Amino acid sequence: MKPRTPLDAQGIDLKLLRLLDALHASQSVTRTAERLGLSQPTISIGLARLRKMLDDPLFVRTPEGMQATPRTQALMPAVRQVLDGMDLLASVTAQFDAGSSERRFRIFMTDASHVTLMPRLFAHVRALAPGVKLEAATLGPDMAQALQSGEADLALGLIPTLDRGFYQQALFDQDWVCLCNADHPRIGEKFHLKHYLAEAHVGIVSGTGAQLLESALQTLGKPRRVQLALPGFLGLPGILSTSDLVATLPRHIGETLAQAAGLRVLPCPVAIEGFNVKQYWHTRYHQDPANRWLRAVCAELFLNKRR
Numbered sequence: 001m002k003p004r005t006p007l008d009a010q011g012i013d014l015k016l017l018r019l020l021d022a023l024h025a026s027q028s029v030t031r032t033a034e035r036l037g038l039s040q041p042t043i044s045i046g047l048a049r050l051r052k053m054l055d056d057p058l059f060v061r062t063p064e065g066m067q068a069t070p071r072t073q074a075l076m077p078a079v080r081q082v083l084d085g086m087d088l089l090a091s092v093t094a095q096f097d098a099g100s101s102e103r104r105f106r107i108f109m110t111d112a113s114h115v116t117l118m119p120r121l122f123a124h125v126r127a128l129a130p131g132v133k134l135e136a137a138t139l140g141p142d143m144a145q146a147l148q149s150g151e152a153d154l155a156l157g158l159i160p161t162l163d164r165g166f167y168q169q170a171l172f173d174q175d176w177v178c179l180c181n182a183d184h185p186r187i188g189e190k191f192h193l194k195h196y197l198a199e200a201h202v203g204i205v206s207g208t209g210a211q212l213l214e215s216a217l218q219t220l221g222k223p224r225r226v227q228l229a230l231p232g233f234l235g236l237p238g239i240l241s242t243s244d245l246v247a248t249l250p251r252h253i254g255e256t257l258a259q260a261a262g263l264r265v266l267p268c269p270v271a272i273e274g275f276n277v278k279q280y281w282h283t284r285y286h287q288d289p290a291n292r293w294l295r296a297v298c299a300e301l302f303l304n305k306r307r
Contacts, residue, residue, distance in 0.1 A: 025149030
């Protein structure tokens with residue numbers, strides 16, 4: 001059996017190591033090219049060089065994407081150690097010139113944040129750094145790996161799963177409100193628990209916030225009557241504007257939707273646990289100048305502010 005070729009530290013450069021790391025994280029030549037700012041043929045050429053150097057396929061195409069071979073999996077801890085060390089050395093003197101940068105930042109956020117946070121963030125970034133691009137990514141099980149690899153830069157929201165290996169900064173507190181049609185036929189000046197339980201509701205069934213709401217209702221022991229369930233906030237204004245349903249949701253998105261759609265904001269009569277909206281980033285990028293710039297922008301816009 002032919003012995004494996006050892007990794008030749010003199011024959012492999014940092015660009016190829018970063019390519020290997022990005023491919024391992026994204027499992028896609030296309031996403032790797034976008035992340036590194038290179039063409040797909042350049043990524044393919046680099047991968048071919050690595051395969052020749054290491055005498056291994058390194059990645060195999062599958063229906064789920066480019067899957068790493070055992071050789072690649074064995075190499076990755078050493079590759080990341082080298083890249084972490086170089087990033088640390090570079091951060092000592094590196095600067096991020098936002099005004100001239102054309103970097104793309106990828107940020108995990110909820111659909112509520114698309115409505116409440118992204119408009120202000122994009123407007124601010126575009127004014128300061130017109131060449132910088134923003135991409136909103138959906139929260140999911142790949143978040144931690146994407147933030148660790150650098151495929152994504154930041155996460156915004158309430159995300160308890162991002163704990164070990166991550167920094168976090170609380171930006172603002174959230175409590176809860178209810179929304180309804182401004183001309184609701186049965187809700188007057190007072191809106192107590194008995195009124196809440198008597199009405200039909202539209203429920204947002206995904207996210208950590210929804211879990212807090214359901215936990216509060218279970219503790220109360222008096223379930224609400226959910227007549228319509230939605231996976232997110234996208235259709236909520238139109239539904240409330242054309243029905244007599246009631247929605248329970250965090251204050252920031254509630255007040256934003258109410259103002260945009262002419263809905264009525266009611267005090268929530270259920271004691272639901274409040275929470276912090278935070279920004280999260282991986283320890284690998286704690287000193288990275290570009291990441292620090294983005295975090296500073298988010299803190300300037302949202303720290304202890306809802307508007």
